[in-house]
Amino acid sequence: MPEPLPERDELLRIADACVQCGLCLPHCPTYADTGIETESPRGRILLTAAMARGRLPPAEADRDGALSHCLGCRACEAACPAHVDYGRLLRLGRQVLRRTMPPPRWQRALEWLLCHPRWLAVLLRTGDRIRPLPGLRSRIPPPPTQPSLPAFQPAQGRPRGRLALFQGCVASHWERDAHHAALRLLSRLRWEVEVLPAACCGALHRHGGAADRAAGLSRHLAADLRQRRLIALVHAGSGCHEALREAAAPLPVHELCAFLVRDPELDRLRFRPADARVGLHVACTQRNVVRAPDAERVLLERIPGLELCAPAPAACCGAAGIEGLRDPQRAARRLTALRDWYRAQAPDVLLAGNLGCRLHLARGLAPSGAMLEAEHPLAFLVRHLA
Numbered sequence: 435m436p437e438p439l440p441e442r443d444e445l446l447r448i449a450d451a452c453v454q455c456g457l458c459l460p461h462c463p464t465y466a467d468t469g470i471e472t473e474s475p476r477g478r479i480l481l482t483a484a485m486a487r488g489r490l491p492p493a494e495a496d497r498d499g500a501l502s503h504c505l506g507c508r509a510c511e512a513a514c515p516a517h518v519d520y521g522r523l524l525r526l527g528r529q530v531l532r533r534t535m536p537p538p539r540w541q542r543a544l545e546w547l548l549c550h551p552r553w554l555a556v557l558l559r560t561g562d563r564i565r566p567l568p569g570l571r572s573r574i575p576p577p578p579t580q581p582s583l584p585a586f587q588p589a590q591g592r593p594r595g596r597l598a599l600f601q602g603c604v605a606s607h608w609e610r611d612a613h614h615a616a617l618r619l620l621s622r623l624r625w626e627v628e629v630l631p632a633a634c635c636g637a638l639h640r641h642g643g644a645a646d647r648a649a650g651l652s653r654h655l656a657a658d659l660r661q662r663r664l665i666a667l668v669h670a671g672s673g674c675h676e677a678l679r680e681a682a683a684p685l686p687v688h689e690l691c692a693f694l695v696r697d698p699e700l701d702r703l704r705f706r707p708a709d710a711r712v713g714l715h716v717a718c719t720q721r722n723v724v725r726a727p728d729a730e731r732v733l734l735e736r737i738p739g740l741e742l743c744a745p746a747p748a749a750c751c752g753a754a755g756i757e758g759l760r761d762p763q764r765a766a767r768r769l770t771a772l773r774d775w776y777r778a779q780a781p782d783v784l785l786a787g788n789l790g791c792r793l794h795l796a797r798g799l800a801p802s803g804a805m806l807e808a809e810h811p812l813a814f815l816v817r818h819l820a
């Protein structure tokens with residue numbers, strides 16, 4: 435008789451909440467692609483429960499990648515009438531899989547690099563010779579060269595309170611436009627902002643089942659936050675939202691667009707007109723984890739004359755954490771319908787709040803190996819600030 439899994443009770447508690455109604459199935463992109471029950475949320479819940487009960491060994495539960503293929507988009511969770519905590523089930527299930535089926539070397543190297551953001555930028559600048567990450571540079575452009583962020587941004591006028599801006603690991607280099615834009619906007623709205631040092635929240639480690647490393651990163655961030663006197667933590671990446679929310683608790687955590695769109699002082703600001711057609715991609719995590727699917731659109735609508743196009747309903751682009759790196763062909767197939775839609779719309783620029791989605795889309799939508807112009811919605815918005 436095998437030893438019970440440490441995650442057994444929690445996995446079964448979550449799985450037992452599923453009433454097998456199937457209402458989540460039409461929302462699941464992998465089920466839409468395959469029509470196979472084991473590639474659906476309901477099927478994955480059953481497989482995970484069987485694994486937790488010791489009836490299926492992990493390798494058998496994940497046969498043909500049934501559990502590994504899950505994109506973690508959480509569309510099933512948002513649609514579930516029984517409020518099944520699918521995100522937690524997925525994380526715990528991946529922990530179990532990882533113990534018996536260690537990830538490839540390149541994934542472990544990437545996870546290490548994310549914990550060391552300076553090394554990540556240096557290595558990516560050196561080109562395609564990074565042996566543990568073959569071909570990565572051809573899929574990811576070098577980071578932009580904007581100056582680093584100040585440690586503190588004062589409020590313009592009487593401060594309303596002090597926020598912390600989480601700049602992340604990869605995002606501390608690749609999202610500088612968005613972070614500079616956020617500081618400018620927040621300052622105009624009379625928020626003081628402390629900028630946290632570059633660090634990883636552990637979201638990708640959680641997604642890949644590396645629970646210990648994720649917990650270490652979470653503790654590190656929590657210790658840093660405890661030393662500061664803040665009213666909230668803000669960030670520009672919906673993919674980090676849940677990891678940050680758990681690390682920072684009880685400090686409130688807000689994705690920046692969701693935070694700004696609710697700020698009544700935003701009405702004081704004016705934006706210059708833009709004669710542009712803009713494609714907007716709303717990430718799965720913005721819709722299903724932050725649960726602010728309209729925040730980016732509503733903010734951008736403050737720019738007079740802007741023509742916005744966004745697919746309805748919004749769809750997963752396939753980037754899905756490291757899924758786009760782990761299985762590029764599958765991720766590219768996932769992108770096909772979205773790519774055709776955006777190409778038909780012919781936007782001048784593509785806006786996407788999630789860095790992983792943006793890089794994946796910019797590469798997939800551009801013709802023959804080029805990158806389409808793409809940026810964070812906040813960077814675009816602030817360039818039109820009057």
Ligand code: SF4
Nearest residue numbers: 452453455456458514
């Ligand atoms: S996860 Fe929720 S929506 Fe899906 S089958 Fe179970 S109870 Fe129904």
Ligand code: SF4
Nearest residue numbers: 462504505507508510
């Ligand atoms: S998280 Fe997304 S891909 Fe995974 S089962 Fe749920 S809907 Fe399907």
